C-alpha cells in the first residue's frame with residue numbers, strides 16, 4: 001500500500017535526540033526518505049540505524065547549523081544525495097541561561113546562532129528545492145517561550161523571532177503551494193536541561209512521539225489547508 005509520504009524527502013534538524021529523533025522516525029515510517037542533521041555523528045548514526053532496521057531510508061549529515069559555511073555545504077550535499085527536499089523540520093535548539101543577569105553576549109550569540117540564524121539560513125539554502133516540488137512544507141519548532149516569553153532573554157528572543165520568520169516563509173511560499181507552520185510546544189520528556197526522562201507523569205510532560213505524530217498529521221494534511229501556528233501542552237499545564 002502507498003504510504004502518505006512515499007517519494008517525499010524530509011530534512012530534520014536536531015534529529016539525533018529528543019523531538020527531532022522522534023519526528024525522523026515517524027516521517028520515515030510514513031514513507032519519507034529522511035535526511036538527519038545534528039552536530040554529533042554517533043547519535044545521528046544510531047537514529048539512522050533504528051530507521052533502517054524498521055525498513056525506512058535515512059541519511060546522516062553532521063552539521064552545526066550555527067555555522068553558515070557548514071549549512072550551505074550541507075544543503076548542497078543533501079540535494080546532491082537525495083535529489084530534492086519537500087519537507088523541512090526546523091527543530092534543533094539549545095537552552096540558554098535562564099536570567100538576564102546570567103546571560104553574557106557570548107551566550108546570546110550562541111543561542112541566537114543556533115535557535116534563530118541557523119533556522120533562517122538552512123531554510124534559505126534549501127529554498128529553491130523546497131519550492132520546486134509540489135506542496136513543500138516547513139515546520140518550525142518554537143516553544144511556549146515564543147508566545148509568552150520567560151526569564152531567558154536569549155532563548156525567549158530567538159523563539160519569538162521564529163514567529164516572524166515562519167510568517168515570512170509562509171508569505172513567500174504560498175504562490176508555490178509551500179506551507180509553513182510554527183509550533184509552540186510546552187514541556188516535552190526529552191531530558192531538556194538535564195531533566196530525567198520517563199519520571200514525570202504523562203499528563204505533566206509530552207511524549208515527543210506524540211508531538212511527532214501531530215507533525216505527521218500536519219504534513220500529510222490536504223495542501224489547500226494550513227495550520228499557521230499551534231500551542232501544544234501536556235494537559236496538566238494548559239496554556240492559559
Ligand SMILES: NC(=O)c1ccc[n+]([C@@H]2O[C@H](COP(=O)([O-])OP(=O)(O)OC[C@H]3O[C@@H](n4cnc5c(N)ncnc54)[C@H](OP(=O)(O)O)[C@@H]3O)[C@@H](O)[C@H]2O)c1
Pocket residue numbers: 013014015016017018019020037038039040041043063064065066091092093094114141142143144185186187188189190191192
Ligand atoms: N524539551 C522541551 O521541553 C521543549 C519545550 C519547548 C520547546 N522545545 C524545543 O524543541 C526543540 C527540540 O528540543 P528537544 O528537547 O528535543 O532537544 P534535545 O533533546 O536537547 O535535542 C536537541 C537536538 O538538536 C541538536 N543540536 C543542538 N545544537 C545544534 C546545532 N548547533 N546544530 C545542529 N544540531 C544541533 C542536538 O544534537 P547535537 O548536540 O549532536 O548537535 C540534538 O539532536 C528545540 O528547538 C527546543 O527549543 C523543547
